Amino acid sequence: MDTAPEHASPGPPGPRDYTDVQHSAEFGELRRGYRSFVFPLTVGFIAWYLLYVLLSNYAGDFMGTKVVGNINIAFVFGLAQFLTTFLIAWWYSRFAAVKLDPKAEALKTRLEAENLQREAGGGIGHQTDRLGKEKGELAGQEDDA
């Protein structure tokens, strides 16, 4: 029962089809916001890391240039990798909290209300969880969430 969502019976609704949500403007905005932030940033930090690896490999003299005392460019570069990692983590989290979370939350609340209605109105049309077996817990989607 957990992997057969495609019965085209009329009447009571089967598992919720999310295609309409996926194509909605609201969700599109959320997805665009997320992807346009995260994808370029991922490419960026991987490139920045690989640049560091390549410089360490092939630009030994440059990396060995002393900056202050015994601290050389290689060391500064290494510490900069730590610093950028911390900064990117902080930047993403702030972005997500401000730009993504409210939208995701609003959408979730709306969809859950809809789903409850469907269940109440549709009788057996419980939203199946195809990952596991819900056993006993009828509408227990949110139990542990």
Add this chain to the structure above:
Amino acid sequence: MSLTHQVAAPATQLAAESASEHRPLIITLFSVFVVITLGVTVWAGRRTKDATDFYAGGRQFTGFQNGLAISGDYMSAASFLGIAGAIALAGYDGFLYSIGFLVAWLVALLLVAEPLRNSGRYTMGDVLAYRMRQRPVRTAAGVSTIVVSIFYLLAQMVGAGALVALLLGITGETGKNLIVVFVGIVMILYVTIGGMKGTTWVQMIKACLLIGGTVIITFLVFHKFNYNLSSLLGAAAENSGKGASFLEPGLKYGVSTTSKIDFISLGLALILGTAGLPHILIRFYTVPTAKAARKSVNWAIGIIGVFYLMTIALGFGAAALLSQKTITDSNAAGNTAAPLLAQEIGGGADSTGGAVLLAMISAVAFATILAVVAGLTLASSSSFAHDLYANVIRRGKATEKEEVKAARVSAVIIGGVAIGLGIFAGKLNVAGLVALAFAVAASANLPTLLYSLFWKRFTTTGALWSIYGGLISSVFLVFFSPVVTGKETSMFPDVDFAWFPLQNPGLISIPLGFLLGWVGSLLSKDEGAGGAKYAELEVRSMTGVGAH
């Protein structure tokens, strides 16, 4: 991670002689750790009632707690002792490792943690199989989870035997094997009794101890150099006998063209492997929401980052305060540099301060190994029970009780296998095993995970090609690499069929994993419901609607 192998390498060399003198103190501290953690495990076990408790700790942990536990799972003996040792001997090149290990967390933070938390339930397979045909994809996910975890586990077990033997001054084979058996039994107890709840608490306790111990040593090192980084580095360079080059890249990886390419390959595996390690991924299920998962990764990045920064002080401190000969005499790969440094900084071999610090750091190292192997055992037994047993063998008809029972039984079996392999592999060089774990995770798990979450056109065939392709190619290339044969440091030094020059297969197998997933999807037909299923997965992963 290939640092672990060095733990295993020349265990016959006598440990710091003084280590054996302080054996009672080390054993006492370690026993206290084991007793306390087992107590916590029993306590957590009493509170483990259903499958969600066993697999996901009841999803009750806070972001901070889970961040601490993630750090505990991630900071293995390899990073603690290995990186410090590598820096102590190879200077700057040892530092390169820690950067890859840390930056890798951004992949987990930005692309994996939150969608995984929203769409999965207990295992990595939950997400990989979400939109696919369940049985084949779950089988593949289970196989790759178990393969990655076993390689990682084996390396830790071999390392545990050798390291503990070294620190306790035990040299006989029997003594080492007994330690491997002991570690195995304790880890089985953690997992079977405490499940994810117990294991998470063990990780948290271990992380605090590890951080605490490292902070003390770091502080003492800096105190000795008047809190001046430049003079610490200068002293390290001078005392190492290698001068300025000790502070520049190249001592270890800059030797030849091959070693340079190998370093790129390793770097790629490190940065892309972390977000595909099953024992890390299942940690995201222990918190209630995706937001809490994000918070836990942030904490983990902070904790792990600060920890790696401190290993720099440990490594260069060891290089500055100990002679290279002292370090290599104790362990050729430098793995005992951190404990030796603790002894030195505490006042030397004959002082009480030295004895106490040495015992403390050694006990922390044991605790580290124990906690990491427990996390790995839990990941593989969860995947066996949930992916293979419940969903493939029993086709989703097993009850929750049966499933958890299967997880406990498989934890005992996997623990037993790990003990057996640890003893059998006691003499093997396990470098390839950990590097392989990262490379397999990056080649087999990460592409499928990312395609599943972000690519609409991805199909079951693509997932299978990617998982099996990445898995087989990485194992295959390592088999024909210098890790296995052809070199003194190989597993089988007397034979030579190593036609693949690199130690790490990542440079080839990771792009191959991505490529196969792509080609496999293009060449196969989307199975009708794929669009709707992807819609559900995408909406769920981004909003958390329907999340467990």
